[in-house]
Amino acid sequence: SQQGEEDPQALSIQEGENATMNCSYKTSINNLQWYRQNSGRGLVHLILIRSNEREKHSGRLRVTLDTSKKSSSLLITASRAADTASYFCATQRPGNTGKLIFGQGTTLQVKP
Amino acid sequence: GAGVSQTPSNKVTEKGKYVELRCDPISGHTALYWYRQSLGQGPEFLIYFQGTGAADDSGLPNDRFFAVRPEGSVSTLKIQRTERGDSAVYLCASSLQASPTYEQYFGPGTRLTVT
Incomplete structure (x- = not known):
């Protein structure tokens, strides 16, 4: 079963604009991660935020985590056409050293 | 260095047949995970190995699915009596x-189509 739910399911923006995707989850977590997937194949790890962290940055990416609301957001600033992809959040639960529980994903289209 | 590789990249099989999907992890990685992704959905956990042993197989949907990692490196996911829903x-x-x-680190995946 899926733990996370992302919204929106689909997002279309112009190049240069910012894109914000949200993720909600149900149970307590050790960490939350964001992945990008192009063309329905391999996943690329973008960023990991631990449960005791509130915000993290990596290049044009900014991730926030609110454990009281069980939610996270991914912000991509100054988007590029190459950012077009599906984005997934995934959680790892405390004591569970292996599996990632993924959300349904947000499909982002960045128009040139 | 080489990433995770999976073979075949595509597999078409008839309902009821047996299939094997192979995964070559990054050299030196002791943990290996299998996920399944249906169209329009996020990946769903199946099983993971720490070394040769299956540490958590709670995601395998039924006993038609089995995975091995005999030497702690390459892993094979085996599906018996395939169904279209696989x-x-x-x-x-x-x-x-x-x-x-x-x-x-994820591999490129194997697209399985059961006809």
């Missing part, structure tokens, strides 16, 4: 150890 992309990932400290 059609999906099967993703493999590996990490240095099975711990939230270590990132999981």
Whole structure:
């Protein structure tokens, strides 16, 4: 079963604009991660935020985590056409050293 | 260095047949994970190995699915008596150890189509 739910399911923006995707989850977590997937194949790890962290940055990416609301957001600033992809959040639960529980994903289209 | 590789990249089989999907993890990675992704959905956990042993197989949907990793490196996911509902992309990932400290690196996946 899926733990996370992302919204929106689909997002279309112009190049240069910012894109914000949200993720909600149900149970307590050790960490939350964001992945990008192009063309329905391999996943690329973008960023990991631990449960005791509130915000993290990596290049044009900014991730926030609110454990009281069980939610996270991914912000991509100054988007590029190459950012077009599906984005997934995934959680790892405390004591569970292996599996990632993924959300349904947000499909982002960045128009040139 | 080489990433996670999966073979075949595409597999078409008839309902009722047996299939094997192979995953070659990154050299030195002791943890290996299998996920399944249906069209329009997020990946769904199937099983993971720490070394040769299956540490958590709670995601395997039924006893038609089985996975092995006999030497702690290459893993094979085996599906017996395939059904059309098994059609999906099967993703493999590996990490240095099975711990939230270590990132999981994903392979390109095997697209399985059961006709």
